Amino acid sequence: MALLLIKKNDFDQRKRKSLRKKGKKNQNKSTLDIVPIKTFTDKDEFTKFVDGTVSQTYKLNTVAINDISQSENNALMIKFAKLLRMYDESIKITSSNFFTNTIIQIAYWQEQLSIAEKENKKQRIKVINEKIVTLKVISRIQINKEHYISIYAKDIEDLKTKINIFLFSCSTLIYPQPLNKKQKSQIFEDFNNPRVFD
Numbered sequence: 001m002a003l004l005l006i007k008k009n010d011f012d013q014r015k016r017k018s019l020r021k022k023g024k025k026n027q028n029k030s031t032l033d034i035v036p037i038k039t040f041t042d043k044d045e046f047t048k049f050v051d052g053t054v055s056q057t058y059k060l061n062t063v064a065i066n067d068i069s070q071s072e073n074n075a076l077m078i079k080f081a082k083l084l085r086m087y088d089e090s091i092k093i094t095s096s097n098f099f100t101n102t103i104i105q106i107a108y109w110q111e112q113l114s115i116a117e118k119e120n121k122k123q124r125i126k127v128i129n130e131k132i133v134t135l136k137v138i139s140r141i142q143i144n145k146e147h148y149i150s151i152y153a154k155d156i157e158d159l160k161t162k163i164n165i166f167l168f169s170c171s172t173l174i175y176p177q178p179l180n181k182k183q184k185s186q187i188f189e190d191f192n193n194p195r196v197f198d
Contacts, residue, residue: 036049036050036051037049037050037188038050040181040184041054041156045178045179045180045181045184046156046159047150047184052154052155053152053153053154054152054153054154054155054156054159055150055151055152055153055159056150056151056159056163056178057148057149057150057178057179057184057187058148058149058150058174058175058178058179059146059147059148059174059175059179060093060146060147060148060149060173060174060175061172061173061174061175062145062146062147063076076173079170079172079173080170080173082169082170083169083170083173086165086168086169086170087151087162087165087166087169087170089151089152089153089162089165089166090151090152091149091150091151091152091166092149092150092152093147093148093149093150094147094148094149094150094187095145095146095147095148096144096145096146096147096148096187096190096191097143097144097145098143098144098146098190099139099140099141099142099143099144100138100139100142100143100144101139101144102135102136102138102139103139105135106132106135106136106139109128109131109132109135110132112128113125113128113129113132116128148179148187149174151163151166
C-alpha cells in the first residue's frame with residue numbers, strides 16, 4: 001500500500017512539473033503586466049494606474065541634518081507638520097538610497113580625453129584621467145539620498161484640485177515642478193534595478 005502511495009505521489013509531482021513548464025511557455029509577461037502603472041498622461045505627465053487612480057510626484061527639498069542649526073531643524077519640522085495638518089488626503093513618501101550616478105560626467109570627460117589625445121596635450125590628458133578616476137570612485141562610495149512625495153486621486157480633475165491644496169500647504173518643502181515622465185521612469189528603473197558601476 002505504501003508503495004502505491006509513493007508511486008502516485010511521484011506521478012503527481014511529474015504532472016505538476018509538466019503543467020508548470022507548459023504554463024511558463026505560454027506566459028510572456030512584460031514589466032507592465034506586473035507593475036500597477038498603466039501609463040503617463042501626455043500633457044501633465046500624471047501617472048495612471050491600472051485601477052484608474054492617478055498620481056503626481058514631487059521631489060522633496062532636503063537638507064543635511066548635520067549642517068543646520070536646531071532652530072532651522074525646528075522650522076523644517078513645523079513646515080512638515082503644517083503639510084500633514086493641511087493636506088489630509090492620501091500621500092506617499094518614497095526614499096531612495098542609491099550610489100551617485102556619474103555616467104554622464106564620465107562620458108563627457110572621456111570625450112574630452114579623446115580630444116586631448118588627438119591634440120597630444122600630455123598635461124591635459126593627465127588631469128582628465130584624474131577626473132575620470134575621481135568620478136569612478138565617487139560612483140562607488142558616495143550615496144545619494146533622495147525623497148519623493150506622491151499624491152493620489154480617483155481622477156485627473158480631483159488630482160488637479162488636490163495638487164493646488166498640496167502646493168499651498170508645503171510650497172517650501174518641495175521643488176515646485178513635478179517630476180516629468182523621464183524622471184519618473186528613471187526612479188522606477190532605479191528601484192527595480194539599483195545602479196551598480198564598474
